[in-house]
Amino acid sequence: MKRSLLIALTAFALLYAKTVYAQSDKQLPLAKEANSKSNPFCTHDCGSSTEKAFDLSNKTYKGETIRGPVIVVAYNLNPLRYAYKWQSEVTFTSAPDLWSKLTGISSPQGAPSQPSPPTPKTPAAANALPGHAMRATARQPGGARALVSKGKPPISQETLDLVQKAQNAMDAAQESIENVNAQISGLNQDLKDFITQDFTEVTAQVVAANTATTSVTLAGQELIAFLSRVDANSTYSGINNELSDSTEFSFMKGANAQWPALAEVSKLQHSVDGEKTLVSSKKTAFDAAHPSLLAGLSVAQRDLEVANDNLQYALIRLAANPRSDAEHDLIEQTIAALKTRLGEVINAKTDLQNASDTLSWASTEITSMETALSSLDPNSDKCKAFQAAQATLIQWKHNMMQLKQDLDSYRANRDHAKNPFVTTFAAGCDYTFASTKHNAIKLTQIDNLPDKAAAAPADVLTLTMECASPFNVSAGVAFSTIPDRQFAIEPVATPPGSTTTTNEFVLKSNSTFHPLPIGVVSARLCEPNEWLSFHASFGLAGNFNSQNAGGSSAEFLFGPSIALFRTMFLTPGLHIGKKASLGDGFVLGNPAPPNVTTPPIQSSYTTGFGFAITFTKP
Numbered sequence: 025m026k027r028s029l030l031i032a033l034t035a036f037a038l039l040y041a042k043t044v045y046a047q048s049d050k051q052l053p054l055a056k057e058a059n060s061k062s063n064p065f066c067t068h069d070c071g072s073s074t075e076k077a078f079d080l081s082n083k084t085y086k087g088e089t090i091r092g093p094v095i096v097v098a099y100n101l102n103p104l105r106y107a108y109k110w111q112s113e114v115t116f117t118s119a120p121d122l123w124s125k126l127t128g129i130s131s132p133q134g135a136p137s138q139p140s141p142p143t144p145k146t147p148a149a150a151n152a153l154p155g156h157a158m159r160a161t162a163r164q165p166g167g168a169r170a171l172v173s174k175g176k177p178p179i180s181q182e183t184l185d186l187v188q189k190a191q192n193a194m195d196a197a198q199e200s201i202e203n204v205n206a207q208i209s210g211l212n213q214d215l216k217d218f219i220t221q222d223f224t225e226v227t228a229q230v231v232a233a234n235t236a237t238t239s240v241t242l243a244g245q246e247l248i249a250f251l252s253r254v255d256a257n258s259t260y261s262g263i264n265n266e267l268s269d270s271t272e273f274s275f276m277k278g279a280n281a282q283w284p285a286l287a288e289v290s291k292l293q294h295s296v297d298g299e300k301t302l303v304s305s306k307k308t309a310f311d312a313a314h315p316s317l318l319a320g321l322s323v324a325q326r327d328l329e330v331a332n333d334n335l336q337y338a339l340i341r342l343a344a345n346p347r348s349d350a351e352h353d354l355i356e357q358t359i360a361a362l363k364t365r366l367g368e369v370i371n372a373k374t375d376l377q378n379a380s381d382t383l384s385w386a387s388t389e390i391t392s393m394e395t396a397l398s399s400l401d402p403n404s405d406k407c408k409a410f411q412a413a414q415a416t417l418i419q420w421k422h423n424m425m426q427l428k429q430d431l432d433s434y435r436a437n438r439d440h441a442k443n444p445f446v447t448t449f450a451a452g453c454d455y456t457f458a459s460t461k462h463n464a465i466k467l468t469q470i471d472n473l474p475d476k477a478a479a480a481p482a483d484v485l486t487l488t489m490e491c492a493s494p495f496n497v498s499a500g501v502a503f504s505t506i507p508d509r510q511f512a513i514e515p516v517a518t519p520p521g522s523t524t525t526t527n528e529f530v531l532k533s534n535s536t537f538h539p540l541p542i543g544v545v546s547a548r549l550c551e552p553n554e555w556l557s558f559h560a561s562f563g564l565a566g567n568f569n570s571q572n573a574g575g576s577s578a579e580f581l582f583g584p585s586i587a588l589f590r591t592m593f594l595t596p597g598l599h600i601g602k603k604a605s606l607g608d609g610f611v612l613g614n615p616a617p618p619n620v621t622t623p624p625i626q627s628s629y630t631t632g633f634g635f636a637i638t639f640t641k642p
Contacts, residue, residue, distance in 0.1 A: 080469075081256055084484045092491040093453040098467055098484075099446045100256040104263070104427055107470040110449045117460040179351040186338055187358050190331035194365040197324035201372045204317050207310060208379035210302075216382065219389050222295050226393045229284040229292065233400055233410070236281035240413045243278020247420055248475050250275075256445050260431055263424045279417045283410060289400045296393045303386045310383055317376060325369045332362040416474050453491035461491035494548040498593045500638030502542035502565050502581055506601045506630060508535040511623040513616045526615050540565040540601075544638045546585050546593060559585040561595045563636055567602065577602045577627070581634045592639055599634025602627040 074094045078085050081100035101108060247266070254262050266275040339355045346352070399406045433441040451463050467485035471478040515525035546559035563581035583597015604627045610616075616623070 078485055080484055084482075086483075086486045088487040090487060090489050092451050092461070092463065092489040094451055094489055096449045096451060096465060096467075096485075096487070096489075097446060098448070099443075101445045101447060102255060102259070103444050104254055104259055104423065105251045105472060107472055108447050109468045109470060110447070111466045111468065112449070112451070113464045115462045115464075117462070179354060180347065183338055183342075183351055183355060186331070186334050187354060190328075190335060190358050190362055193324065193327035193331045194361060197321075197328055197365050197369050200317070200320035200324045201368055203313075203320060204372045204376050207313050207317060208375055211306060211310075211379040211382045215303075215386065219299055219386055222292060222299065223389050223393055226292055226296070226396050229289060229400055230396045232282075232284050233406070236283055237406070237410050239274070239281040240278040240410055240417065242274040243276075243281075243417050244413055244474065246274045246278075247417065248473065251473055259445075260428065263428045267421070267424060267428070275417065275421075278414065279421050281410075281414060283407060284400050286402060289397060292393075293397050296390060296397060299386070300390045300394070303383060303390060307383045307387065310379065314376070314380065318373070321369050321373050321376065325366060325373075328362050328366045328369065332359060332366065335359050335362070420474070451489045460493045463489040463491070465489055492590070496546045496548070496559070496587075496590065496593070496640055497543065498546065498638035498640045499541075499543045500593075500636060502540045502563060502595075502599070502634055502636035503537055504540060504565075504579070504599045504601055504632060504634045505537055506579075506599060506603055506632040506634075508538040508567075509604050510534075511604070511606060511625060513620070513623055540567055540579065542566075542581065542636050542638065544581070544585070544593060544595060544636060546587070546595075548587075555589050557587045557590060559587055559593070561585040561593065561597070561636075563595065563634075563638075565601070581636055583634075590640065592637070595636040595638065597634055597636075599632050600629055601632070601634075603630045 075097050076090055076094050077097040077099055079100050080098050098108070250262055250266060265273055269276055335355050335358055339352070339359070342352055342355065398404055401407060427444055430442070430444040434443050447467070449465060449467070451465060453461060465485075465487050466483050468481050469484045470481045473479070512530055516530065518524055518526040542563045542565040544561050544563040546561040549558050549560055551557035561581070561583060565579040565581060566576070567579050568576045579599065579601035581595065581597050581599050583595050585593045585595040587593045604625050606623060606625065610624065
């Protein structure tokens, strides 16, 4: 019967513990878990070699509680785009009062103690309303202020006079023309060609800068698009594509783009500065002389035209009243000279206007070149923006090259190289012996996307690792091989079969394997896996007997324990308990003296084999 009871209790305990464990496991989020024990006979925290792995490719985990020690493994990371940071916070619970728990289990309950009466609350004062103190201060003298806190011969003389006037007009016109030519000296096609050449070169440098800027911009856009879609499975091929020189991809074009050389920009700047000085000087002088030059040409043109008209009229008069061929030829030649000079004056006017236009064009071109060159200067906002954007590309290039190198190393030596797609956190159970350790572990994902749209840091894994105290208190039943005997004085037929009786010392009961209520304190030594652990245990049992069985006594059990799921403890070991026997020299079967009404019992501690089955609170 006792054996059947023991088997039934054991089966029930295993079924119950498995049920509790299975129910708690169903509450865990989907996770990949692996146990890798290098040595099954480990001690204390068992080497912290149990791994709990979480796939972060498309999921976050929150709120799980796991048993320590454990190595938390997060895999399928995106190390190209994100940085990952582990954080943990450890807390301890107070140690249990093991002795009180043990004695409370093995001893009968005492009378419930009367609860302490509640402490009476002091009634609030009738005027203790919100702001009472402020109002009281305001009512005092000066209190409110304290609250405020603030134109041939035989040639006619007339003809000679007209010719002289014409000559004077031509001489004056020549002087005006010479003044104009002197003023516009240098303002010619050579100057235009010189400026045009510089303008062409500056334009080429600007185009080069714009091309570089465009390359960086396109590369940045491609980088963001790549980082936004990359995952653990596409990282390696994606990096190879981005680092290639294929025309299909823009990243390396941006990373290798060249800003115009500083020496070339400086050379152009020096040339433009010289042109600006020349043009500025000429324009200043030209603008000052231009009104008088134009006025002189206009006066000369007018005088030449008047002289021409007078000679033409004189020629008509001479045709009506001929005098000599010499006079006729003189007038015609003078008219021809006047026309020539008049053409020169008109040309001078055109040259003067062209010079003005050239100066205006040159000033505009120089200003445009200065603006363009200023944007090519290394200190310009445009250049700085290019450099900053390209520096970002170069940094990401280095990041990709490093990650590719890490991946190549891992592929070549998976046993010793670090997997860049995995991060681990070793959460051990080294702690004060009698405390329970709680480690709040958090893995934060930090978005390094080079864009304002980068996501805020997010916790992708939060869990609590619990390291239970190595001490456990369990209660149950112990079975002892120390005899449990009860003596009595009873009438016995003497001789057997007769009707005559004699009061003799007899044995009423004699159990060589009997149960005892027991409480056990166990210290965990080793835990090879989740369901099996080994402990060293000490038990305190209560043997409650009548006086004829030696009376009640405390008994003890020392030995190893095997724990199943940290719930059921099987403890064989040395049992130290009391053994009762007859005292005063009496032995079983002796007649009892008339004056002895109860058997004299003496008890002493002895040893024997004991076995306990105990359970912790689920």
